[in-house]
Amino acid sequence: MQKCQRIDPLRLRAVNGATPYAPVADRSLWTPVTMPVIGDTNIRKDDTRLRIFSGTANPSLAQEIASYMGLELGKINIKRFADGEIYVQLQESVRGCDVFLVQPSCPPANENLMELLIMIDACRRASAKNITAVIPYFGYARADRKSQGRESIAAKLVANMITEAGANRVLVCDLHSSQAMGYFDIPVDHVYGQPVILDYLASKTICSNDLVVVSPDVGGVARARAFAKKLSDAPLAIVDKRRHGHNVAEVMNLIGDVRGKVAVMMDDMIDTAGTIAKGAELLHQEGAREVYACCTHAVFSPPAIERLSSGLFQEVIITNTIPLKEEKNFPQLTILSVANLLGETIWRVHDDCSVGHAPYSTLDID
Secondary structure, rough: OOOOOOOOOOOOOOOOOOOOOOOOOHHHHOOOOOOOOOOOOOOOOOOOOEEEEOOOOOOOHHHHHHHHHHOOOOOOOEEEEOOOOEEEEOOOOOOOEEEEOOOOOOOOOHHHHHHHHHHHHHHHHHHOOEEEEEEOOOOOOOOOOOOOOOOOOOHHHHHHHHHHHHHOEEEOOOOOOHHHHHHOOOOOOOOOOOHHHHHHHOOOOOOHHHEEEEEEHHHHHHHHHHHHOOOOOOOOEEEEEEEEEEEEEEEEEOOOOOOOEEEEEEEEEEOOOOOHHHHHHHHHOOOOOOOEEEEEOOOOOHHHHOOOOOOOEEEEEEEEEOOOHHHOOOOOOEOOOOOOHHHHHHHHOOOOOOOOOOOOHHOOOO
């Protein structure tokens, strides 16, 4: 049997008397490719692999985050049909991209949560490489345990829904309880809004010897203690609260001394303001000179505005994790932005950097 002869066209030798040659591609068909220059500082801001999309819950915060990062928000079409169903379509390609979806599950919680799930599903079906759900305010966080028989743990259920929808990572701000991070089977980056409030309080002319940090309930002692340590290691006081029902609180007594001092009440959220208002009444009865209320999440369910604007507080300091309607503003209210905090965290997650690396660890990032 005659064996086939192997011919290597790249060897410079004649075959069957033909002139030796090597095949050359037609250069007119080439597409020029511009390679980035090492050390080019513009690469990060023009990074086409990082995309930020906003839901309808808090578009102003998402725009602030994108502006801090030097990016534009991704184009997305979100609408609701006549029967209430939600429609989501990405208006640009996210194939192989690192996608961040900014959508707090604030009131209406169920609408915004469902919208987030559909956004995640749309990105997953569009072949996004990584999907991070940026949830400045995590709804259902208070339903994190069974305090009575036959209750649901809705925080775990919501975590499962976000994971099953296709999210690869979650970025949240000031969870009601840190153990809720364990409800997720995907990585969770937990940032705190305290540094933003601390910076603002530091700019005020309040003598550090006059300060006392007050926890509105026993469950917030760890949060208040950490806040007091950052605030010139101020002393700590605790309001003992007995709750008789959901959104109903009764103050019993005060642990600590606030007489003649400026009391700063710190909590993760203010809902109906029943707890913090009753606490402020008790602080004034105990001789506090001024009372400041600070929180990260301003849910402000009725009658919160009436309670907070009644004259009990010198100032109410909140952040913009939840959008506040114009009619809910009152003279004592101060709104701070967490856009820079979240934007820097997004950059670090995208760059695979530690979000707790110095000097950023001074901002109490996990």
